[in-house]
Amino acid sequence: MRDTTTVIVGAGHCGLAMSRCLAARSVGHVVLERGEVADSWRTQRWDSLRLLTPNWMTRLPGYAYRGADPDGYLSARQVAALLADYAGASAAPVLTGTTVTSVRAAGGGYVVRTDQGSWRAPTVVLACGAAAVPAVPALAGAVPAGITQVTPAGYRNPGELPPGGVLVVGASASGIQLADELHRSGRPVTIAVGEHVRMPRTYRGRDILWWLDAAGVLDQRYDEVDDLARARNVPSMQLVGSPGRTVDLNALTSTGVRLVGRLAGIADGVAQFSGSLPNVCALADLKLGRLLNTIDAWAGAAGERFAPTTVRSAPLGLNLRSGEITTIVWATGYRPDLSWLDVPVLDRRGRIVHDGGVTACPGLYLIGMPFLRRRKSSLIDGAADDAAELTRHLAGHLNALAGHRVRSAS
Numbered sequence: 001m002r003d004t005t006t007v008i009v010g011a012g013h014c015g016l017a018m019s020r021c022l023a024a025r026s027v028g029h030v031v032l033e034r035g036e037v038a039d040s041w042r043t044q045r046w047d048s049l050r051l052l053t054p055n056w057m058t059r060l061p062g063y064a065y066r067g068a069d070p071d072g073y074l075s076a077r078q079v080a081a082l083l084a085d086y087a088g089a090s091a092a093p094v095l096t097g098t099t100v101t102s103v104r105a106a107g108g109g110y111v112v113r114t115d116q117g118s119w120r121a122p123t124v125v126l127a128c129g130a131a132a133v134p135a136v137p138a139l140a141g142a143v144p145a146g147i148t149q150v151t152p153a154g155y156r157n158p159g160e161l162p163p164g165g166v167l168v169v170g171a172s173a174s175g176i177q178l179a180d181e182l183h184r185s186g187r188p189v190t191i192a193v194g195e196h197v198r199m200p201r202t203y204r205g206r207d208i209l210w211w212l213d214a215a216g217v218l219d220q221r222y223d224e225v226d227d228l229a230r231a232r233n234v235p236s237m238q239l240v241g242s243p244g245r246t247v248d249l250n251a252l253t254s255t256g257v258r259l260v261g262r263l264a265g266i267a268d269g270v271a272q273f274s275g276s277l278p279n280v281c282a283l284a285d286l287k288l289g290r291l292l293n294t295i296d297a298w299a300g301a302a303g304e305r306f307a308p309t310t311v312r313s314a315p316l317g318l319n320l321r322s323g324e325i326t327t328i329v330w331a332t333g334y335r336p337d338l339s340w341l342d343v344p345v346l347d348r349r350g351r352i353v354h355d356g357g358v359t360a361c362p363g364l365y366l367i368g369m370p371f372l373r374r375r376k377s378s379l380i381d382g383a384a385d386d387a388a389e390l391t392r393h394l395a396g397h398l399n400a401l402a403g404h405r406v407r408s409a410s
């Protein structure tokens with residue numbers, strides 16, 4: 001059993017940001033990583049993926065982008081290289097190839113078991129990713145045999161898929177990007193559209209994320225929103241990392257992609273779609289209008305407005321046995337995997353309960369979840385502020401523990 005002050009689980013950008021902040025306070029720690037540094041960017045991203053956040057937004061504690069292309073978008077490979085460099089420059093104490101198999105409370109702290117031995121520490125930070133596993137709905141089990149099913153985490157490029165039609169389920173960032181790529185590969189694409197966040201790539205001549213950043217929208221705090229549970233479930237923005245290129249539903253339909261409503265069920269080989277498509281599109285248009293109003297109010301001047309989403313009559317059923325669809329892409333989101341946690345911090349649905357990353361178990365922290373402490377918490381750019389605040393809390397906890405020990409000894 002080895003001892004340290006803080007065990008960080010996961011060496012993605014969040015774990016590395018925490019490591020940097022702890023090191024700045026001279027808190028001894030180790031970062032345990034089952035794969036390599038930035039493993040999710042190496043193993044779970046499709047070939048053509050580029051960040052939807054511009055390079056200037058790739059900011060971490062002690063790091064800001066200084067390259068020649070601040071308005072460009074990094075590829076997954078470039079993100080992995082950047083994070084590996086960051087870990088090296090920070091001298092982050094990362095142990096790769098080390099899978100954490102359980103965390104349990106013991107002696108006022110925690111015992112962290114791994115496949116490479118155990119650690120004892122008074123504090124633990126879970127930085128193991130909000131998007132650890134694709135969230136595929138149970139109705140995937142009703143898909144007829146013979147149809148290829150993939151998730152964005154497993155998909156690499158169109159060449160790996162059989163020829164024929166594709167049903168993309170989900171119209172957030174991954175869904176619209178894959179629908180666009182698969183349509184360009186010459187396949188007929190149908191996309192099932194539920195709640196989504198419509199977003200233009202540029203607004204008034206600037207990247208939309210420049211406006212969201214400048215107007216403070218991304219800095220909105222978790223204790224400022226009316227319905228935090230809802231805010232934490234808002235889907236990702238319909239954006240693609242390509243300068244000036246908007247890929248919203250209108251852009252997809254203009255190239256021939258077919259829209260259908262949310263996939264509601266599969267019965268006897270027939271996919272059934274909700275009739276709510278016009279409503280969810282109208283709602284997304286309305287919310288986009290509100291967001292642009294917020295930006296205009298901040299800028300003190302009105303900007304352009306975008307044409308409403310065009311919804312033609314959409315089929316409510318699609319026979320999956322007809323041969324029309326050969327592949328289904330489940331772009332239905334992701335979820336964390338904390339199944340190995342042996343501490344009572346999960347609710348009945350297996351979701352971790354926390355207050356801005358602080359759990360009810362003293363000394364156990366969480367980082368990298370949607371809207372953890374700010375709207376930008378799930379983005380690379382959100383880690384610096386969250387890590388700084390959690391580090392302050394963690395240091396306060398260590399001080400309290402030390403004070404307790406001194407009092408007990410005297």
Ligand SMILES: Cc1cc2nc3c(=O)[nH]c(=O)nc-3n(C[C@H](O)[C@H](O)[C@H](O)COP(=O)(O)OP(=O)(O)OC[C@H]3O[C@@H](n4cnc5c(N)ncnc54)[C@H](O)[C@@H]3O)c2cc1C
Nearest residue numbers: 010012013014034039040051052053100128129368379380
């Ligand atoms: C498809 C996609 C595109 C995205 N695009 C952007 C974007 O454009 N811009 C942006 O800012 N954000 C983007 N994000 C969001 C976010 O930046 C990424 O999800 C990011 O990878 C999260 O970083 P993280 O450090 O929280 O988790 P991860 O990068 O997932 O890192 C967690 C690490 O923990 C390790 N781990 C997990 N369990 C264990 C265990 N039991 N033991 C040891 N190690 C473990 C994993 O191997 C992994 O390396 C995107 C996310 C996805 C899924």
